[in-house]
């Protein structure tokens with residue numbers, strides 16, 4: 517006798533009724549396979565060497581930290597100062613990068629615009645060689661200046677630092693933007 521199919525079970529939920537048919541074999545097959553897989557996988561992932569989600573997360577975090585440490589540039593104030601003041605090898609490279617990448621916001625003569633002027637003694641993010649290199653490196657993304665380490669090599673940022681420092685005290689062709697920040701000398705000491 518063939519099995520009766522498509523027989524309504526006789527109950528109704530909000531007008532929805534159901535047949536009393538067996539589940540298709542292929543569906544049951546997949547279902548049992550997932551059960552067998554889970555029984556094998558759970559001890560593997562949690563008790564043996566398999567990676568749990570927590571392990572993967574921890575590994576990813578480690579990798580991200582290592583990458584961040586690799587991309588970090590540790591600026592040294594004395595080294596920068598020596599480099600900038602002992603010659604002018606920085607001039608050519610700095611000038612071309614400054615013209616293409618910085619002029620739009622800081623003006624060709626450093627008088628400022630969207631960004632602060634470099635010709636006064638006031639700085640928002642510190643006025644030492646190291647501070648300036650650091651600001652150029654990581655940028656001030658919230659205020660519209662990108663982290664230039666994404667586009668410039670360490671040597672290029674170093675050259676630009678020399679140029680920015682050299683603009684301090686320079687005369688501008690038209691009046692510079694009003695000073696912003698704290699007045700400091702090139703060693704970071706407060707000026708009155």
Ligand code: HEC
Nearest residue numbers: 617618621630631632639640641642651656659660661676
């Ligand atoms: C899209 C506009 C923009 C460009 C392009 C830009 N800057 Fe800036 N920059 C700013 C703004 C805005 C600030 C001020 C951030 C703040 O208010 O904290 C700033 C701040 C700075 C400071 C810190 C000044 C201080 O007072 O502490 C330095 C140094 C600097 N920029 C250098 C550069 C250099 C070098 C370049 C080119 C490689 C450059 N900027 C390109 C917008 C720009």
